[in-house]
Amino acid sequence: MADAIPVSTPHLPHPDPAAFSFVDPGPLADRELQLVTPHPIWIDDVLAACSHPLTQSDDPEHARTTRQQLQDWLAVTPDGHEPPNAGGRVPSYHFWIRLSPHLSPIVPMAGSIGLRIGYTPDIERYFGHIGYHVFPPARGHRYAARSCRLLFPLARHHALRPLWLTTDPDNIPSRQTCELLGAVLVEVIDIPPDHLLYQRGQRRKCRYRIDI
DSSP states (O other): OOOOOOOOOOOOOOOOTTTOOOOOOOOOEETTEEEEOOOGGGHHHHHHHHHSHHHHHHOHHHHTOOHHHHHHHHHHSGGGEEOOOTTSOOOEEEEEEEEOGGGOOSSSEEEEEEEEOSOOHHIIIIIOSEEEEEOGGGTTSOHHHHHHHHHHHHHHHTTOOSEEEEEOTTOHHHHHHHHHTTOEEEEEEEOOTTSHHHHTTOOEEEEEEEOO
């Protein structure tokens, strides 16, 4: 385990399910990149990225994504909003990372990104506030870091200070994304055997802190 950097984190409760309100973040764009609200009109673009040969070879889990799976997910996540519940799930915003068709990108949809609202032990230690995924054919353009920056104003609106990012120690591209954002590695922790992530085969997490 790496040496920990002393930190002082506000242990805010996760939002009250009855009181939380999603907000319109306005346009989220960075040159040829735009974060769009998940919607049926983008399904074909997502499936095109999933079916790309590089996704098929390097990311088989996402390559198996079906139209029905996307439709089912959209049905329970209207406007990309995943609501909180009394069981402890925090609210989350979800976006798809769309590339401008005018530039003839290799795939129309670069990936996805989400922002979790609130402070819980799971978020601070294992999941992080921001989760992102970039399809293999769209990697190497810093789309993940650029997309994260677009969400910083929304995170500040919901008082997410500091912001926690986590990644597997051997996920070098994701660690580079954290560093590009100016995040500081606080520690590398073991995932307990009874945790969901451990059951999925993950064993350790790097915890990065960023003050936005």
